[in-house]
Amino acid sequence: MTAFEEFGVLPELGKATDELDWTLPTDVQAEAIPLILGGGDVLMAAETGSGKTGAFCLPILQIVWETIRDLQSGKPSKKGGSAAGAVAPWTMSFFDRNNALAVTPDGLRCQSREFKEWHGCRATTGVYGKAKFYYEATVTDEGLCRVGWSTQMANLDLGTCRYGFGFGGTGKKSNNRQFDDYGEAFGKADVVGCMLDLQRLEVSFTKNGAALGVAFKIPENLRNDTFYPAVVLKNAEMLFNFGKTDFKYPPGNGYVAVCQAGPDHSAPNPLASPAANTAASKPAPNAPQAIIIEPSRELAEQTYNQIEKLKRYVTDPDVRPLLLIGGVRLEEQKAELQKGIHIVVGTPGRLEELINSGLVQLTHCRFFVLDEADALLKQGYTDLIDRLHKQIPKITSDGCRLQMIVCSATLHAFEVKKMAERLMHFPTWVDLKGEDAVPETVHHVVCMVDPKIDTSWQQLRQSIRTDGVHDHDNIHPTNLSPETLSQAVKLLKGEYCIRAIDQHKMDRAIIFCRTKQDCDNLEQYLRLRGGQRYSCVCLHGDRKPHERKQNLESFKRQQVKFLICTDVAARGLDITGLPFMINITLPDDKCNYVHRIGRVGRAERMGLAISLVSTVPEKVWYHGEWCKTRGRNCNNTNLTDVRGCCIWYNELNLLGEVEEHLNITIQQVDKSLEVPVNDFDGKVVYGQKNLNKGTGYVDHVEQLVPTVRKLTDLELQSQSLFLKRLKV
């Protein structure tokens, strides 16, 4: 049995992980896989290179495979536990409810996070006949609740029609929109007892066990109707007990728990069964079970490839993934969609285009995954994500609840938390560090570039072409103006980059520049300084999709030594055993520091990240939306406060922000760029696993031996004790 199988993963998937040399699940995988397999929504915050992609791809592949197998064989789905109303007779319904109200998988807790509107839900079973029934509802969060009883004819906004009888947290009872004072207000932690006396045709309530008196007389014409527990919430949460566990305040007086109503007194709610839902049970070929959104083409392609590798042994039925990214002919994608697909991996724009045109249907989607979620939100896709989420049915036709999975190495962002509150259903955080952090496998240092101390820029025989910001400034070594120093930094950074490469004998590195133009200039300079020695390619938004793909491939295959890129490649790119990365300039966004340096030190291999940081302000391009050409041939070197296209970039401030965000001080090295070997944890070979440390399987077993021995001893002791007691 492979280690992954012990986490409930299919043997076929386990075999594929073995072939990938994934001996043990990483920490994030060990936590997230069971949660996802169990039907939960998950927010996965773990360091770069910690295996988040596998953590969601494996359980998704497994559940999708099981779902299509069940659909093909006509079996009802096992997934979702008690989600299907027909399976668990006394729960709140997953079907007879408003969309914005969520129900936990056990069906006993309802939550609505909508501030402005009420959203309601009814139970899966109701009661009728001459008897007295009781259930309890506990308020588990701030917000407004109304709880009580309604018939099948009632609307879900309890108490606003003739068929619903509700008691609200503000101390009002309501039926048919008639709101009258009743009992007293209730709120968080209060327990409301809901009593239905079908002998006397009365509805009454209790608060924390105290009787509040008869609230309603039920009209005679409803005598033979079935009454269902019902609730309506506004940004609130309630927990229900239908009698499966002890009541907090048992009602006495002949009332019985609703779940004890025998078959002569209970009936299933016809609106609570999957069949009552509109979605057809057999999905159309273009209705995937999972949608995975990635912020860039490269990442989408990488995740797609990982799925392809992991599904290698999953056959009969075959799980068909599809990559939907820009730059690929729409006709090709349409043809694939018609052949039948199960998992779609794509970038937001192309995905929405295909969904809006009906070429991708969302009727059977049960996984909605946002990889690098904070990047998607920062790129302005919040509305798009909300729109797509709204279109996906929250319960599939086979009774499974939509699961949302959100991940990033920098998930601790305000906008992510807001989105999770808005869209996710009781999500669990898989958060190993509790804050954004850098893996121990990444050694990262900064080198200060100070043109006042290092004046070598004044005598360069060959120099990097700069971004032209200072083309019309009076730049001269005798005039140490801010402009001269800024230009000097640009020249020095070209030299320091070469020095870093030479010092560490780098023959593989990813180099980040701030702009596309800076990338092009560095590419040209490295080629100028030594064709083969500094062979390189670029990856940025101005390069055509096929060139981007080709360049990334040639770097991965080690046909070139250096990949020069903008932040388009900051996230997620997984290049096996990459030993080095260089930041020519710190990123504008502090989170991207974590992502950029996380291109090295992945999957337990060691990596070195060097950041060049200017000690003086550097004037750089910043093309706002007012720039008509969006930077192309722009020569407006005025500052942005007068709608120009330049800013003064202050890297010392940025460094401070990064350090504060990560709560660390990043080690500085001098301009030789030498990294003292013992400053970290002894000599390591960048790009290789650190054999002295790590959690390799052999090491892991050794670490566990004493604990297992202790456990065996304890077990022996307890069993002997037990046997001794038996003898006595």
Ligand SMILES: Nc1ncnc2c1ncn2[C@@H]1O[C@H](COP(=O)(O)OP(=O)(O)OP(=O)(O)O)[C@@H](O)[C@H]1O
């Ligand atoms: N259980 C495992 N054992 C060994 N290697 C693994 C395991 N799981 C994943 N990997 C490898 O670790 C590398 C990083 O994985 P992945 O790209 O999923 O990281 P990530 O957490 O998504 O990083 P980022 O935040 O940078 O996107 C990949 O090369 C992957 O094949």
